[in-house]
Amino acid sequence: MLRNTISLLSRLSRLSRLSRLRAARHAGVLALGTLAAAGAALAQNYSPELIEKGRYLATASDCIACHTASKAQPMAGGHAISSPVGEIVATNITPSKSHGIGNYSEQQFADALRKGVRADGARLYPAMPYTAFARFTNEDVHALYAYFMEGVAPVDAAPKASTALPFPMNVRASMIGWNLLFADGKPFEPDPAQTPEWNRGAYLAQGAGHCATCHTPRGALMQELASQSLSGAQIGAWWAPDITNSRTHGIGSWSVDDLTRYLATGHLPGKAQAAGPMAEAITHSFSRLHESDLRAISRYILSVSSHQPEDSAQRNRFGFGQATDAxxxxxxxxxxxxxxxxxxxxxxxxxxxxxxxxxxxxxxxxxxxxxxxxxxxxxxxxxxxxxxxxxxxxxxxxxxxxxxxxxxxxxxxxxxxxxxxxxxxxxxxxxxxxxxxxxxxxxxxxxxxxxxxEGGAKSGLILLARIGMALGAVVVLGLVMLATKRRRARLER
CATH class of the missing domain: 1.10.760.10 (Cytochrome c-like domain)
Structure with missing residues (x-):
């Protein structure tokens, strides 16, 4: 009798454990299903239409040209950008949570895009044209964020190289002062006196297209000289020419059709062929924009006045030479x-x-x-x-x-x-x-x-900054010595 009782209790115990295992397995399946559903919901935060809008804006901004070193890993960074103060290596801006911007909130993304401030608080160099991207509307920043979070494949790898500028340019905190002096963080404001087409062109050219970033000369502190906007500047080894409406110095002899064709193809028969950075912009950006946007940009660019006096006797750069066999x-x-x-x-x-x-x-x-x-x-x-x-x-x-x-x-x-x-x-x-x-x-x-x-002339800014810091140190030391001397004089009285 005792033996039968023990056997019955043993079978009941095994049945109880089996029930618990089945219950746990069922709970696990439910949990996995819940996580999968949550992941699916997370992956569908943004509509395909919004992501496509962001992709178009990223194309207009030519992000891929700077942030891609290998075609196999778009936006993964590693491309070295020549600047007068040294090479600046573009970072990984894929949604990788370990090496990219996958952990950025939308506000952090907006701050990097429009203010040049990374999520960790470090300052970006204006080789990343945040001074132009500040023109973006909140709606367009939202679309860009949607695209970079869900429309770009994450690459969980850091670029092989990183930016290593010489002292004191490697002190990123110095950009706080530069931004206070030169960065205009105002969003784009349409001109009510202009047509919708002109305003669309101005918005794209001043913001996403960042035309002034290359075509505007810079001062001693590498700031854009707004009074000479689009009048030409040296960009590393290449010269970004005057693109104002001057018939003497710029492209005032071009029509809207001419400039639209050039932006779409990089070629304007009898006048110009795109090369260097402009060829990159044509390849990755302008040639992929809607014709209506290219015409809007052209309309705006050809309305920008020259900053140099016209000289009807002077030939422009499209009027020299003839066929010659030597x-x-x-x-x-x-x-x-x-x-x-x-x-x-x-x-x-x-x-x-x-x-x-x-x-x-x-x-x-x-x-x-x-x-x-x-x-x-x-x-x-x-x-x-x-x-x-x-x-x-x-x-x-x-x-x-x-x-x-x-x-x-x-x-x-x-x-x-x-x-x-x-x-x-x-x-x-x-x-x-x-x-x-x-x-x-x-x-x-x-x-x-x-x-x-060698990539173009180097800037004297590094030497100027070092001299300034040395003079500042001398002044501080002098003030400390003067204060110490006065203190001793008071104690001796």
């Missing part, structure tokens, strides 16, 4: 002998050996315009020869969504060029091009080529 000057001379020459004669030899096969013996280009003529172009007519030098050294690589791909090899590249050109040879061919097809009043030296090869 081969007769060295016909019968061997290549080796020709390369021993100097000046324009050497330049003609370099041109014939490296350029004429695409651009034509007379610099006339191809009939379809794929290889442009070299006369009547801003690159050879501009008073600043930086773009001519940089195009020869670095080449041109530009794409459009319509399948257009413009490519010119880099003749100064020690890796990709078949026979890299020396500084003297680049200077010689530049002077040949300027004399034959462009502005003959401009000339290029080998030293100028070296500066462009």
């Amino acid at each position: 081969t007769a000057g060295f016909r019968g001379t061997s290549f080796a002998e020709g390369m021993k020459q100097s000046g324009v004669a050497l330049g003609a030899q370099v041109f014939t050996a490296n350029c004429a096969s695409c651009h034509g013996a007379s610099g006339q280009g191809t009939q379809d315009g794929y290889y442009p003529a070299l006369f009547g172009k801003s690159i050879t007519g501009e008073a600043n020869p930086s773009n001519l030098i940089a195009a020869i050294l670095n080449g041109v690589d530009r794409e459009t969504p319509q399948g257009g791909h413009v490519f010119m090899p880099p003749f100064g590249d020690q890796v990709n060029a078949m026979v890299p050109l020396k500084n003297e040879e680049v200077a010689a061919v530049s002077n040949f091009l300027l004399t034959s097809y462009g502005n003959p009043a401009v000339s290029v030296t080998a030293d100028q080529v070296q500066v462009i090869r």
Whole structure:
């Protein structure tokens, strides 16, 4: 009897444990289902329409050009941006919670975008154009946040390099003072006296397109000189030309149709071809915008007045040069002998050996315009020869969504060029091009080529800041010594 009782109790205990296990398993399934439902709800915080709006605004802002080092990992950072004070490495702005901005609240995102303040309170450098992005409306910031949180694939990896500017530029807190002096945090305000199209263009050009960031000259402290807005500036190795409505200095000879076509394709027959940073902007941004927005931007840009007096007797940069064949000057001379020459004669030899096969013996280009003529172009007519030098050294690589791909090899590249050109040879061919097809009043030296090869002229701001800090330290030390001396004098009385 006792044995049967014990056996019954044992079976009841096993049944009880089994019931508890089944109950726990059922509870676990319910919990997992709840978490999955919560995750699905979290992943659907924003509508597809809002995310698409944010994607379009990010495209208009050209975020991918700076924040992408590898096409396989968009927005993951690592791209080094040349600046006059050193290289600034773009950060990971994917929604990664470990290495990106996945933990940013919308307010923190807005502060970084419009004020240059990271979530940890550190200050961004204005290479990230928050001074322009301050124009964004709250609605557009919301759309951008939705896109970056849910429309960009997270990349859980930090860029291989990070920004390491020399002292004192590496002290990010110094940007607090710079922002107080120069950052205008006001959002865009439509001009009631202008048309909706003009206001849309102004909003995009001043904000997302950040045109002034590149095309406006900067002062000693690297601040934009608003009084000279869009009148041209040096950006590393490249020159961002005057794009005001001046017919002498800017693009006042262009129509709205002309500028719209240029922004869409990077090519305006008979006048200009985009290269360098502008080619990047065409590839990743402008060529992907709606035509109505491109026309609005064009309408606004062509309304911006020049800051220089007009001179009807002065030719603009699109009016220089003509077709010229220089081969007769060295016909019968061997290549080796020709390369021993100097000046324009050497330049003609370099041109014939490296350029004429695409651009034509007379610099006339191809009939379809794929290889442009070299006369009547801003690159050879501009008073600043930086773009001519940089195009020869670095080449041109530009794409459009319509399948257009413009490519010119880099003749100064020690890796990709078949026979890299020396500084003297680049200077010689530049002077040949300027004399034959462009502005003959401009000339290029080998030293100028070296500066462009190194990424452009460096700023004296670092030295100025160090001198200022040293003088400040001397003043503080002097004040301390004076205060100590006075204190001792009072104690001796």
